[in-house]
Amino acid sequence: xxxxxxxxxxxxxxxxxxxxxxxxxxxxxxxxxxxxxxxxxxxxxxxxxxxxxxxxxxxxxxxxxxxxxxxxxxxxxxxxxxxxxxxxxxxxxxxxxxxxxxxxxxxxxxxxxxxxxxxxxxxxxxxxxxxxxxxxxxxxxxxxxxxxxxxxxxxxxxxxxxxxxxxxxxxxxxxxxxxxxxxxxxxxxxxxxxxxxxxxxxxxxxxxxxxxxxxxxxxxxxxxxxxxxxxxxxxxxxxxxxxxxxxxxxxxxxxxxxxxxxx
Amino acid sequence: xxxxxxxxxxxxxxxxxxxxxxxxxxxxxxxxxxxxxxxxxxxxxxxxxxxxxxxxxxxxxxxxxxxxxxxxxxxxxxxxxxxxxxxxxxxxxxxxxxxxxxxxxxxxxxxxxxxxxxxxxxxxxxxxxxxxxxxxxxxxxxxxxxxxxxxxxxxxxxx
Ligand SMILES: Cc1cc2nc3c(=O)[nH]c(=O)nc-3n(C[C@H](O)[C@H](O)[C@H](O)COP(=O)(O)OP(=O)(O)OC[C@H]3O[C@@H](n4cnc5c(N)ncnc54)[C@H](O)[C@@H]3O)c2cc1C
Ligand code: FES
Ligand code: FES
Numbered sequence: 001x002x003x004x005x006x007x008x009x010x011x012x013x014x015x016x017x018x019x020x021x022x023x024x025x026x027x028x029x030x031x032x033x034x035x036x037x038x039x040x041x042x043x044x045x046x047x048x049x050x051x052x053x054x055x056x057x058x059x060x061x062x063x064x065x066x067x068x069x070x071x072x073x074x075x076x077x078x079x080x081x082x083x084x085x086x087x088x089x090x091x092x093x094x095x096x097x098x099x100x101x102x103x104x105x106x107x108x109x110x111x112x113x114x115x116x117x118x119x120x121x122x123x124x125x126x127x128x129x130x131x132x133x134x135x136x137x138x139x140x141x142x143x144x145x146x147x148x149x150x151x152x153x154x155x156x157x158x159x160x161x162x163x164x165x166x167x168x169x170x171x172x173x174x175x176x177x178x179x180x181x182x183x184x185x186x187x188x189x190x191x192x193x194x195x196x197x198x199x200x201x202x203x204x205x206x207x208x209x210x211x212x213x214x215x216x217x218x219x220x221x222x223x224x225x226x227x228x229x230x231x232x233x234x235x236x237x238x239x240x241x242x243x244x245x246x247x248x249x250x251x252x253x254x255x256x257x258x259x260x261x262x263x
Numbered sequence: 264x265x266x267x268x269x270x271x272x273x274x275x276x277x278x279x280x281x282x283x284x285x286x287x288x289x290x291x292x293x294x295x296x297x298x299x300x301x302x303x304x305x306x307x308x309x310x311x312x313x314x315x316x317x318x319x320x321x322x323x324x325x326x327x328x329x330x331x332x333x334x335x336x337x338x339x340x341x342x343x344x345x346x347x348x349x350x351x352x353x354x355x356x357x358x359x360x361x362x363x364x365x366x367x368x369x370x371x372x373x374x375x376x377x378x379x380x381x382x383x384x385x386x387x388x389x390x391x392x393x394x395x396x397x398x399x400x401x402x403x404x405x406x407x408x409x410x411x412x413x414x415x416x417x418x419x420x421x422x
Pocket of ligand 3 (some may be wrong): 398401
């Protein structure tokens with residue numbers, strides 16, 4: 001790891017004043033520390049958000065569920081508030097990596113990182129989430145820009161994510177057995193009248209599956225998606241799964257997600 | 264540049280002058296000479312470096328020492344009683360032969376103790392799920408799973 005200067009700001013404003021040039025924000029470090037060890041990132045400065053108290057926390061008003069950027073995956077997974085408002089989101093957080101990673105990793109870090117196989121981006125997109133930053137707000141639909149790319153400016157800090165509470169929802173993931181990241185993960189959310197389906201792991205970034213959304217809005221049942229064939233064009237092909245296999249998995253995972261949402 | 268990091272390790276307040284890029288595991292092993300915490304993969308995969316930080320199992324190779332400023336850290340050396348009596352989880356690993364070479368064992372035990380605090384009577388399936396972040400190249404996990412079940416029940420029984 002290359003040397004850097006370490007900062008421990010006590011507020012978002014202090015942090016914002018420090019993010020410039022080659023500086024980088026540090027959340028849980030579960031991605032960034034490894035990237036720095038591999039020298040894929042060599043920031044001049046590390047700005048640790050870990051001590052900014054008001055960045056972590058969970059609130060719900062029945063219609064929206066808001067989660068602070070520094071809230072750890074484990075805290076989302078175990079939160080009574082999340083389990084009550086959007087149980088599928090608590091279940092998703094419990095599926096991320098392993099328990100040690102979940103103890104440190106944060107929603108803000110995961111969303112900012114936008115790994116094409118990460119879980120949270122699927123939840124944000126399916127639950128029509130709003131990403132709040134120190135500079136304003138982003139709609140999830142316009143936030144994820146493909147592999148490791150988001151609408152965030154280089155000096156923008158995520159402060160929290162607000163999810164719309166659906167009538168019912170579920171997330172199913174076909175895990176990479178080694179990394180636990182999604183080979184394909186599908187989040188289905190029924191808002192009563194409108195349905196959103198978000199797919200992670202399959203392509204260069206998270207995306208919505210419009211044909212499934214339409215079919216499920218007409219009838220929210222597994223058979224509505226069971227025969228929808230997903231095109232393999234543009235999907236990932238690697239040693240773990242071909243594009244053809246991933247395309248097939250999208251349908252299977254979507255069907256299972258609908259089944260789970262109905263339970 | 265050297266910075267100072269202060270934390271509690273196994274109940275004792277300690278501080279060290281380190282470079283800002285120093286990992287928590289490096290402070291534990293090299294500054295404090297507590298070499299029970301192992302480095303297997305150095306890439307967040309194997310869990311050999313697992314320690315407890317403020318009561319939660321974390322991978323000490325995947326965080327900066329500076330992230331542990333002010334934290335209460337426990338390593339495998341802090342688990343047994345001062346008179347050498349093994350912690351129930353350690354005793355269960357011994358009893359059920361939950362190790363062969365022993366390289367993964369400190370991380371296994373540290374994760375298992377944290378897990379067992381919240382799961383007093385886990386099923387085999389739950390234990391295997393809880394071990395997602397700990398790799399063992401020797402045992403095939405079977406006896407580790409048995410040991411953790413027995414250790415959890417012993418902890419719950421207050422033995
Ligand atoms: C073994 C292992 C298995 C994993 N498995 C999964 C998995 O199954 N599914 C999954 O989704 N993820 C998985 N992850 C990734 C994990 O969820 C990470 O915690 C997450 O991607 C990054 O979160 P972090 O808090 O650790 O962020 P960091 O690593 O600290 O930061 C990541 C990036 O986000 C930026 N950043 C952080 N916070 C903010 C903020 N508030 N505003 C703006 N930018 C910010 C940082 O500058 C950095 O570029 C795994 C990781 C490991 C090590
Ligand atoms: S050495 Fe830390 S996870 Fe392998
Ligand atoms: S006992 Fe040898 S690695 Fe687990």
